Amino acid sequence: MKKLTPAVLKQRSECIRNFYTERGRMPSFSEIGGLVGLSSKSSVFKLIERLEKEQSLSRDVNGRLLPGPMSHPLRVLGSVEAGFPSPAEEELADTLSLDDLMxxxxxxxxxxxxxxxxxxxxxxxxxxxxxxxxxxxxxxxxxxxxxxxxxxxxxxxxxxxxxxxxxxxxxxxxxxxxxxxxxxxxxxxxxxxxxx
Amino acid sequence: MKKLTPAVLKQRSECIRNFYTERGRMPSFSEIGGLVGLSSKSSVFKLIERLEKEQSLSRDVNGRLLPGPMSHPLRVLGSVEAGFPSPAEEELADTLSLDDLMxxxxxxxxxxxxxxxxxxxxxxxxxxxxxxxxxxxxxxxxxxxxxxxxxxxxxxxxxxxxxxxxxxxxxxxxxxxxxxxxxxxxxxxxxxxxxx
DNA sequence: ATTGACAGCGAACGATCGTTCTTCATATAA
DNA sequence: TTATATGAAGAACGATCGTTCGCTGTCAAT
The missing domain is CATH 2.10.109.10 (Umud Fragment, subunit A)
Incomplete structure (x- = not known):
């Protein structure tokens, strides 16, 4: 098999996120398999493990899947005139949801x-x-x-x-x-x- | 037992909705039991049946619970100068999420x-x-x-x-x-x- | 060519899910 | 009073859940 590129990983992560925004809930492992094209739940399990480490996914106290760190994350960066942030800074920045903010x-x-x-x-x-x-x-x-x-x-x-x-x-x-x-x-x- | 008043029903419905907005997912039947104070899953089952009929809850194609009609609702009303809406108009108005909008x-x-x-x-x-x-x-x-x-x-x-x-x-x-x-x-x- | 890491498949497990059924207690109606 | 309806409890069910393990095949480095 070919190496699992970050691009593919990101695409799969977005599949899951899309499901959440469309349906209002996280998909089950079997459903994720159907979304990204994996016929085995164990493959999905490994995929989830990865996405968890990359923080693009997280889990409940009860172990249930959650989209992103929490809610709908949006990166918040510094001010315009302070200069534009590097990708490294972005990772450190807070994330929030517009709904929660406003x-x-x-x-x-x-x-x-x-x-x-x-x-x-x-x-x-x-x-x-x-x-x-x-x-x-x-x-x-x-x-x-x-x-x-x-x-x-x-x-x-x-x-x-x-x-x-x-x-x-x-x-x-x-x-x-x-x-x-x-x-x-x-x-x-x-x-x-x-x-x- | 006493009659199950609409007020109690509404309060329980809000318990479920609160769980959803706080945790980002719908609670399981057992969890709902803990939230509203029912120690039996079957009681929760009947509660859900009611809330479904009242449209304050709905279900997936797969039978999973969904909060209300859909998504994080925010009422959108007319323009300021057009006059202020009556409560009746509000119910008809569209709802949307700031995140989805922006x-x-x-x-x-x-x-x-x-x-x-x-x-x-x-x-x-x-x-x-x-x-x-x-x-x-x-x-x-x-x-x-x-x-x-x-x-x-x-x-x-x-x-x-x-x-x-x-x-x-x-x-x-x-x-x-x-x-x-x-x-x-x-x-x-x-x-x-x-x-x- | 051999090796090792990796991506995926498939089977099996216990746990939990939602559902159904029966039973019990109490409030209301006859 | 008795009878009925209602709200909740509890046991049991199959279905699905997430998880683990072992296996196959392929890519890349040695």
Whole structure:
């Protein structure tokens, strides 16, 4: 048999990962055999042993398979101006999942697409999606989604004593002082934007 | 025994869902028993049958458990100015995972923290994280991370024939015309920002 | 040509899986 | 009261799981 190249190993690892993202669970050894083209479970067993050593796979406390170190890993590197990392540095870097990073309380969280440029001054552009947490109590300085006098807007909340003002981050918009009621739907905890 | 109230049913369902989000896989029947406090697998079996009918759980083609309809759900709602949705609308809305939304090719993707305000004109602020895909071939108009004449920067790429220019989105920065070499590390496919 | 390492196959093992059945206790209805 | 429905327990089942062992064949170095 030919040598098992890293390329082949990676391809097989991706087969397994694809199964996980598509089906929401890890495949069994027999299923992995079918995915990568191995008719013996023991061959799969050896494959898994390898992938474990390479950290592209891990196991539960109970010995069950898990995708990657945990959850959906994304490499996090340094800052742009600090220089670009070498492959060696990458291996040391932390990994995380966007979901875990951005969402604390999944039950109370949802996404909202932004239209209008009232917050473009702080980098929230039309077309962006904002992550909103309903469970947080809004503090002064937070960006909130609120219903003021019948209309829904996204603005920055400013409290000074009893005085409450909603301020846009664009000088073209005037601060709003709610006359009657102010219903705050949630606090903006993050922004995501997708190019292409 | 007392009647099995919908509240209890929901609580047990959430126990299972929590296990999934924490551990990345569905629990076995015995494990579910431990989670919700049932010492018999057959009791768990009946519980699962119920949850299946209530659509709060589903099964594989192979009969394996799946969390809910599918994947890590995040509600996606309409745009801010279109008005805020009622609870009824929420249930109909699509759900998605941030990871699936933002990352196509996980192997070639990583995150980079932005420092400097050279791209603040397009809403990429200092402290934001950009999602970079190494596998994409940079096209004119893309925002790229590149090494020009020894220094790493994030700029917008402009090609016109053989002419290549890197343009900042901040008028304080002058366009860069790479003299010697231009190494493009990857294309920015998204931006995420986290408040608090 | 001989050797050794490696990739894969196939059989067999105990363990655990999900399922079914029977039994028991209790709450509700007649 | 008695009767019935319901929730849970427990035993037993075949099926599948992950694991181990021994074997074959091929590539590469000696």
């Amino acid at each position: 969402v604390k309380n999944r039950q109370a969280t949802f996404l909202l697409k932004v239209s209008g440029d009232s917050m473009s001054g702080v980098g929230i552009m039309p077309g962006d999606m904002v992550i909103i947490d309903r469970s947080l109590s809004p503090k002064s300085g937070d960006i909130v989604v609120a219903e003021v006098d019948g209309a829904w807007t996204m603005k920055r909340l400013k409290k000074s004593g009893e005085n409450i003002v909603l301020v846009a981050a664009n000088p073209n918009y005037k601060p709003i002082r709610p006359k009657n009621e102010l219903k705050i739907a949630g606090v903006v905890t993050g922004v995501v934007r997708k190019y292409q | 990352v196509k090719n996980r192997q070639a993707t990583f995150l980079l923290k932005v420092s400097g305000d050279s791209m603040s004109g397009v809403g990429i602020m200092p402290g934001d994280m950009v999602i970079i895909d190494r596998s994409l071939s940079p096209k004119s108009g893309d925002i790229v991370v590149a090494e020009v004449d020894g220094a790493w920067t994030m700029k917008r790429l402009k090609k016109s024939g053989e002419n290549i220019v890197l343009v900042a989105a901040n008028p304080n920065y002058k366009p860069i015309r790479p003299k010697n070499e231009l190494k493009i590390a990857g294309v920015v496919t998204g931006v995420v920002r986290k408040y608090q």
